[in-house]
Amino acid sequence: MRETIAYHGAVDPGSIVQEYPPPPMHVMQLSRISEDEAAARTLGRLRRVLDRAAQLPFYSERWAAVGFEPADLRELDQLSALPTFTVHDLRESIDANPPFGLHQSRVGGPHRVLFSGGTTGSPRPVLHSARDREIGEIIQARHLWAAGIGADDVVMNSFGYGPHNAASTMHEALYRWIGALVLPVSTGNVTSSRLQVTMAHQFRATAWIGMSDYLVHLANVARDLGLDPATDFALQTLVVGGDAALASAAWCGVPAYNLYGTYELQTPGGECWARGGVHFSDDAHIVQVRHEETGEPQPDGARGQLIFTSLYNEAFPIVRFNTLDRSALLPVEQCPCGQSSRKIAGFLGRSDTMVKLRGINIYPEDVGRIATEHPGANGEYLCVASRTPGGDDLTLHVELADAVPADEEVIVRWLRERLGVRITVEIERPGALASQTGLGVRTKPVRFRDDRT
Ligand SMILES: [Zn+2]
Numbered sequence: 001m002r003e004t005i006a007y008h009g010a011v012d013p014g015s016i017v018q019e020y021p022p023p024p025m026h027v028m029q030l031s032r033i034s035e036d037e038a039a040a041r042t043l044g045r046l047r048r049v050l051d052r053a054a055q056l057p058f059y060s061e062r063w064a065a066v067g068f069e070p071a072d073l074r075e076l077d078q079l080s081a082l083p084t085f086t087v088h089d090l091r092e093s094i095d096a097n098p099p100f101g102l103h104q105s106r107v108g109g110p111h112r113v114l115f116s117g118g119t120t121g122s123p124r125p126v127l128h129s130a131r132d133r134e135i136g137e138i139i140q141a142r143h144l145w146a147a148g149i150g151a152d153d154v155v156m157n158s159f160g161y162g163p164h165n166a167a168s169t170m171h172e173a174l175y176r177w178i179g180a181l182v183l184p185v186s187t188g189n190v191t192s193s194r195l196q197v198t199m200a201h202q203f204r205a206t207a208w209i210g211m212s213d214y215l216v217h218l219a220n221v222a223r224d225l226g227l228d229p230a231t232d233f234a235l236q237t238l239v240v241g242g243d244a245a246l247a248s249a250a251w252c253g254v255p256a257y258n259l260y261g262t263y264e265l266q267t268p269g270g271e272c273w274a275r276g277g278v279h280f281s282d283d284a285h286i287v288q289v290r291h292e293e294t295g296e297p298q299p300d301g302a303r304g305q306l307i308f309t310s311l312y313n314e315a316f317p318i319v320r321f322n323t324l325d326r327s328a329l330l331p332v333e334q335c336p337c338g339q340s341s342r343k344i345a346g347f348l349g350r351s352d353t354m355v356k357l358r359g360i361n362i363y364p365e366d367v368g369r370i371a372t373e374h375p376g377a378n379g380e381y382l383c384v385a386s387r388t389p390g391g392d393d394l395t396l397h398v399e400l401a402d403a404v405p406a407d408e409e410v411i412v413r414w415l416r417e418r419l420g421v422r423i424t425v426e427i428e429r430p431g432a433l434a435s436q437t438g439l440g441v442r443t444k445p446v447r448f449r450d451d452r453t
Contacts, residue, residue: 010109011130020283020312022138022177023145027338030283038282043076045311046286053317058085058093058103079286080297084307084322090124090264100125104316111315115163116263123163126264127315133172135312136266139281140169140259141177143270146279146337147257148237149207151179156200158210158218159241161186166241166359169266170209180207187214193221201227204234211359212242212256213390219250241359242391244271260347262323264316265308269344274336277343278327284311287342289329290322303328303348355385355392357421362394364448370418371398376411378402382433387452395424402430 021029033041050070053059062083063069072078085103093101104127112133115123128136149155155174159167161184174180183199185191187210191199197218200208208215215238219229227233230252238256240247248256260269260278268285269278280287286309289298298304306325310318328345335343355362364383371381380399385392396415400408408427415425437446 005110007110007130011134013134016131016134016138020135020138020281023142024338026142026281027340031334031338031340039076041283042286042311043073045283046076046079046309047073049309049311049313049317049319052107052314053319056103056105056317058089058101059317059319076286079309079320080288082320084290084295084320086322086324087124087264094122094124100127107314114165114168114263124263126165128313129315132313132315134176135284137169137173138177139284140173140267140270142281142339143259143267143272143279144170144173144239145178146270146272146339147239148255148273149174149178149180149239153178153180153206153237154203155180155182156196156205156208156210157182157184158187158196158208158214161190165263165266166261169261170239173267188217193218194225197222197225197227200233200235206234207237207239208235208251209239210241212240212244212247213358215240215247215256216250216390239270242356246389258346260344262321262325264318264321265310265323268308268310271346272335272337272339276335277330278346279335279337279339279341279343282341285309286311287329287344288320289327289344292326298328300329300331303345306344355383355394357392357394357423360421362421362423364394367394367396367419367423368447371396371415373418374398374411374414376401376407378430380428380430380433380437382437382447382449384449385452392452393424395426397426397428397433399428399430399433 047070050073054063054070066083068082090101090103093103106127107129109130112128113125115125157167157171159170161167167186171182171184174182183203183205185196185199222229229250235251235254238247238251238254239259240256241259244256244258248254257271258278259267261267269280271278288307289302289304290296290307291298291304303326306323306327308318308321308323326348330343330345332342334340355364367383368381371377372379377398378401382397384395384397386395398411398415411427412425
């Protein structure tokens, strides 16, 4: 007989709800607690996360290097002295110890694994225990609720269902913790845009969630079908990845809100209907902003890199994750939406070279690595990021190899297939890029130019 583990026996929803109240209970429960109580709660949760993290070589080795042990933790300020890590460290950990790396492991009970959306290199797996998942969804549900979504809503979910996190975490939060009816349509590859528009119309959908540029496209499809986005739909709320203002304008002023999330963190932040920043859940995450060069903690209002510590994750405990996203902490104040939690200024760009193409994270270095692999190319390349009304765009310039007669079209097609995402590929003559990359002049040739700012 094979052993089984039933999900419902592995999680204790009663205690989870008490620890991390779902919406709207969280508004009352979290605002009632004093600053001292909140600090004690945070310290207790942080200790548990540190104890768990210390079991993983990814953390124990880094901490040993700075002489830290979890038992040393006396006050929250000590957290700032611990080393940070980035997605590049996670990739290294996975490459050296596939398939999960040394920063995560199963902790008993059923787990979910979801993957980063990187189209170059291997997608990064992220392990979630049942408890991790439930709490992450409660946090997600708080943001969706604060954006105005409730049990009466009929929600079109046009995020891509599949190995990535966005669609499923939204779906679960809406279904399990808000009670909304979700139409799991996914992207246009799964349910055609015409059918999505027809369904939103027929089912009187009141909310639509998805990537901003796709929601803009859907509004245009609606017009093509003879439907007026202003009057023929029951939409009241849009929750989008990307440019919320564009989606709102396309749907004739239906309010659109941004969430903040990463593959590792799920969705720790979200805009509420009162706007004025992105809320976080102080009972679930410690959010710090540090100076990009000095690493010093930044005062309220000053920009820097967003550093996250999760207070609940156990399969992959997250301690001082440098998202490389830029933002600023906003002064603590009571928000008209009722939530008392901390806000940040929202996403103010990347502190490294990552380009978001239609919601997918692209690293120019990875694009370049692929560009150098084709025998018809000589290894010289330049990635140029630019900004268009629809979002970021990336152009890859590739030099041809002298010796190999090459069919340019074949190389372009090969690169596009390997990259797995639509980017512009420009084939260049040998040596044509040298003046831009500084090849032979600079110690390190310029491989990436950012024309977005
Ligand atoms: Zn608010």
